[in-house]
Amino acid sequence: MKILVALKQVPDTESKIKVAADGKSLDPADVKWITSPYDEYALEEAIRIKETKGAEVTALSVGGDSAKDVLKNALALGADTAVLLKGDGQGDAFAVAQMIAAYAKDKGFDLILCGNKGLGGDNAAMGPMLAELMGVAQANVIVKLELGEGTFKAEREIEGGSEIVEGALPAVITAQKGLNEPRYASLKGIMAAKKKTIEELEAAPVTAGAQVSALALPPERPAGRKLEGDAAAQAQALIQALKDEAKVF
């Protein structure tokens, strides 16, 4: 079985977001870059399938040179090969989906694992777009995955519960927290990864569907007020304020 895992490099969740001088992109100064957390679940799932059923796992990222860190980490964790599709970083989720589809088209992947959303961009779009472009099944926001002979069964998170999706392989599956508990790289893994090379390819030329024309910080919230008195008085004052001032009730 051949598995492709799409990994995106994103700003760490601790990052304070600053807008760059162009007014539409992130100021990269002081940003620490990490693998998008949901993509870690995707990679872990691929490695577990490799360990239990046998599989060849390819880790792929679309991005610049810095995205190699994400791929080196993936190799250390157990991916067999790593591919960097070099793009200009300007594309939207649709552009990324087209690039990955162009790469994966004739490689015979049985399973493509992604995060359910890339932290930061938050589109939750690349997976379903890739599935459509490749003409294969999809299952999103997955907390449990079982593979059969050419089929899959997945549990997907929905409002107020979950649902079971069944479909045919090949498929694009996007991972949610809960799918597994990602491992840490072992020293042995890190050493072994040093001997592996990252294949670097130019991404196919594509047309984006959308672009960011401005990036802004949210407006400051007006200063609030603290409610005084004992617990009963504070509670009384709060409910009254929510009713009369905020008109929430």
Place this chain on the structure above:
Amino acid sequence: MILVFCELKDGQIRKPSAEALSEGRRLADATGKKLGALFAGASCAGSAEAAKYGADVILTAEAGSLASYSSDAFAAVLADAVKAKGATVLLAAATAVGKDVAPRAAARLGAGYASDVTGLSMVDGKLQAVRPVYAGKAFATTSFASAVQVATTRPNVFPAAEKAGAGAAETLSTPAGDFKSVVKEILAKASGKVDLSEANVIVSGGRGMKDGANFKILEELADAIGGVVGASRAAVDAGWGLPHSMQVGQTGKVVSPTLYIACGISGAIQHIAGMSGSKFIVAINKDPEAPIFKLADYGIVGDLFEVVPELTKAAKAMGIGSN
């Protein structure tokens, strides 16, 4: 035409869909376009209600094969409807189904897609979207390069405004079957309460709750004021038996209720990212220096185990019922 994919539940239009429909009406009015409401399923009974939210045309794709949700089948229905009606804008609510089907339909149409948007406008005849990025730490204005433009609207942000429309019924052809994937079973939680992402009032608990069993006092407050209960990641990861679906934050749910009450939550950057879009924020914390107070419209410095039950009592005394 502006086309809005709508979901039905128990024969009624789901609230997030009604919100998307109302926003569609507003955009249609701004550009002199018609508004179409699109339904798909084994039965679309209840779709006529779309006229109440301004639909000029109500399109239904009814077939036994669509009884269970299928990503590829529904995406095909949406894309076919866009093509058949020559629609330029396709909207859906950013629900579990909306977020699953809309990007796939967009790719099928070669269209750009903006997800979970909090603002829409028409600029020079094209859609422009504002959407939270970095879980609400920033907002991106998104413009489209493609002829067709697709977006999902975040629940609880756009008002569901009633405005009568002609609501002319039209049926659509449906896909034959043999789908790539299909939903086989729904494992619903017993509660039947609305999901956090759609809730109007949220009462959240953090590490300060000390134990999962103590969430009972939050449930009681939530019941008294018509809310649902959420949690910080520290609470979800503490092994108290709280499901991840309760987690609010950058790696949990991003919520935008009218009222968010944070109990025993310090206000870490990843938590704030998930709830700073709330209209009113209340913080209850025994530490007056807790960062959450910087965000709160109303702050109570005190022991939550004393304050929360008093709130429940006060709400009941003032006759604030569930809504």
